[in-house]
Amino acid sequence: MIERQGEAIVLRVWPFHEADLLVSLFTRDQGRVKGVARHAMRSRRRFGGALEPMTHVRATYAERPRQELVRLDAFEILSSPLSRPIDYARTAALQLVAEVLEEALPEQAPEDAVFRLALAVMEEIQVGRAWMPITYFALWMKRLMGWMPELGHCVVCGEYLRGRTVWYSPTSDGVTCEDDRRGGSIALSAESVALAERMFRGTVKGLGEEEWPRTRGADLRRFALETLERHLEHRLASARALGRL
Numbered sequence: 170m171i172e173r174q175g176e177a178i179v180l181r182v183w184p185f186h187e188a189d190l191l192v193s194l195f196t197r198d199q200g201r202v203k204g205v206a207r208h209a210m211r212s213r214r215r216f217g218g219a220l221e222p223m224t225h226v227r228a229t230y231a232e233r234p235r236q237e238l239v240r241l242d243a244f245e246i247l248s249s250p251l252s253r254p255i256d257y258a259r260t261a262a263l264q265l266v267a268e269v270l271e272e273a274l275p276e277q278a279p280e281d282a283v284f285r286l287a288l289a290v291m292e293e294i295q296v297g298r299a300w301m302p303i304t305y306f307a308l309w310m311k312r313l314m315g316w317m318p319e320l321g322h323c324v325v326c327g328e329y330l331r332g333r334t335v336w337y338s339p340t341s342d343g344v345t346c347e348d349d350r351r352g353g354s355i356a357l358s359a360e361s362v363a364l365a366e367r368m369f370r371g372t373v374k375g376l377g378e379e380e381w382p383r384t385r386g387a388d389l390r391r392f393a394l395e396t397l398e399r400h401l402e403h404r405l406a407s408a409r410a411l412g413r414l
């Protein structure tokens with residue numbers, strides 16, 4: 170048995186057996202791992218409020234030989250989403266981050282840049298300002314996973330597209346000029362392309378100092394989420410929930 174302790178983000182929790190919980194964790198040192206919190210339904214002492222998705226914890230757990238699931242021993246809360254006001258949009262936005270991490274990350278592969286991204290974005294997802302951080306998160310996840318298309322050139326004719334509207338298709342890679350747009354293509358405004366470039370240069374905290382009503386960069390958010398879903402080959406339930414707002 171190897172005892173471990175380290176920072177982690179709780180992604181998802183399922184009931185398991187009688188009083189146990191199955192927990193998907195994104196650990197800083199080992200990437201995504203799954204473990205069993207024995208008697209967690211009964212004994213709230215060891216896990217307390219730390220099982221809420223997107224809680225940042227210091228996790229103590231043990232790896233067992235020839236066992237896929239680790240044994241979760243205790244969580245200490247470093248930062249809980251419940252320590253700040255919550256509403257529907259904030260809850261859905263945090264769920265979106267958890268759902269994407271759960272779907273995108275392979276098990277047992279450390280991803281420190283993604284871990285830092287998740288922490289920074291979680292901090293900015295607050296009541297009344299959830300829209301920009303999820304766009305920032307989705308764009309950066311695409312880049313860190315190697316899925317971000319180049320926005321500066323048409324993938325068909327190679328034309329330089331800076332300062333112009335680009336077109337993307339929900340079913341194929343890259344962006345095109347208007348003439349080469351594929352069936353079902355969706356427009357991404359020049360303004361939103363410029364916004365994406367700012368998001369790749371700046372921090373989510375810095376950008377969070379500006380006003381971001383739901384309508385600002387809405388086409389960029391749609392682009393980021395829909396193309397992310399294509400790579401995940403999975404419709405994000407949390408993105409649908411946000412779409413209803």
Ligand SMILES: [Zn+2]
Pocket residue numbers: 323324325326327328345346347348349
């Ligand atoms: Zn073209």
